[in-house]
Amino acid sequence: MIVARTGNEAMAEAMRQINPDVVAAYPITPATEVVQLFSKFVHDGLVDTEFVPVESEHSACSACVGASASGARVMTSTASQGLALMHEILFIAAGLRLPIAICLVNRSLSSPINIHCDHSDTLASRDAGWLQIYTENAQEAYDTTIQLVKIAEQVLLPGIVSTDAFIISHGMERVELVDDKDVPAFLGERKVNYSLLDVDNPLTLGPLDLQDYFYEHKRSEIDAMDHVLPVIEKVQKEFGEKFGRYYPIVDEYKMDDAEVAILAMGSTGGTAKVAVERMREKGKKVGMIRCRVYRPFPKDAMTTALTKAKVIGILDRSDTLSSLGGHLYNDARSILYDSHTRPILKNYVYGLGGRDISIEEIESIYTELLGIQKSGAVDKDIVYFGVRGE
């Protein structure tokens, strides 16, 4: 069925079709609509979900942990400060290996206070042990929400699927929905090794773990993350075969003969694809790489993509506040250390607090990258693109 939906509506539709056992959530702009719409589905009897309207995001995530440990399929939604307030519990959910799924909308972290898009919220939680998948449009957000539940339950790690605040979350798009009955069939039942509610088999969950076993448990969690990518690929392929839409872990656009390329995340991937088309019309061999799966970081696929071009402009909608530039830039530099061929890199931090980036601006970045290819040198390796007074 083809419908017009915003990113938030699309994610809420996916949640309705997934019909999770428990949703515990607290509203926050711009993700409020996701659970607001979902609570209406609960009220209308369209889902069987136990809906827990808690008093904060810390409580939301905590309730999700308890419910997930009982064996339930659990989802929630949040953004920005909400995710920051969940921060403490994020690590606990991952350490306990609970496959909770968050439908997240990327919004700047305060301060200054702002409600618009950048990726600073999820990137500040990148080391929490959660899978992170950034989507380009409402369709991908809808599809990935369904995929994420299946992936998380197979690898026993929690995960975040995110959209860009307002650009995707509130932008109306053409979205193709899967039939209601096909979603539960695709997901199957959650298989559990234990349940907190199984009184015949009592257990201890999350005990104090000191010098003698903490490290072993952490090592096991690290190992779980090492085995996630093949599962993501398997689920994406299965989804593609069943419903006709496939998304790769690293989305490459016109990279085969690209001389220079842009690496980006989220909705900017879509804008950059149009910029690629326009540059190609002018005879410029440019391409685009979109990092869809950010955690775990797809080292091999990303190295393959990055080494196809001679110059890469890395667009980060975030800054690490470490004097080292953006997150993607640091990850890309790190994986290229082992590579025999290393493209020239230039970091463009952009769009903080939701400042728009236009097709023309991306074209100007491509023009600059082509200039770097010609001269073979980068004047400044980290620039703050689109800020006044630079």
Place this chain on the structure above:
Amino acid sequence: MKKEKKGWKELPVGLVLDAATCRDFETGDWRSEKPIWDENKCTHCLICWVYCPDSAIIVKDGKVQGIDYKYCKGCGICAEECPPKVKAITMVREEK
């Protein structure tokens, strides 16, 4: 006496333990000092048994039988509380 601890691949996924596992948790390997009980000096007053926080004083039919080194953490309370005129328990350095 020391049990071999499990490697990370042998652990159940998700920080889960069986319930009521205190007996399996052999706290004896925390010990740096070890109580030595002298059967000839002991008057079986059972003060050590009362004070031991780990129930590591073995008593049978009202008589002290010895110390359960599987659980004794070597805190030394038994040696401290043993009446000064009896001094049936002395602490010695634990050998590796």
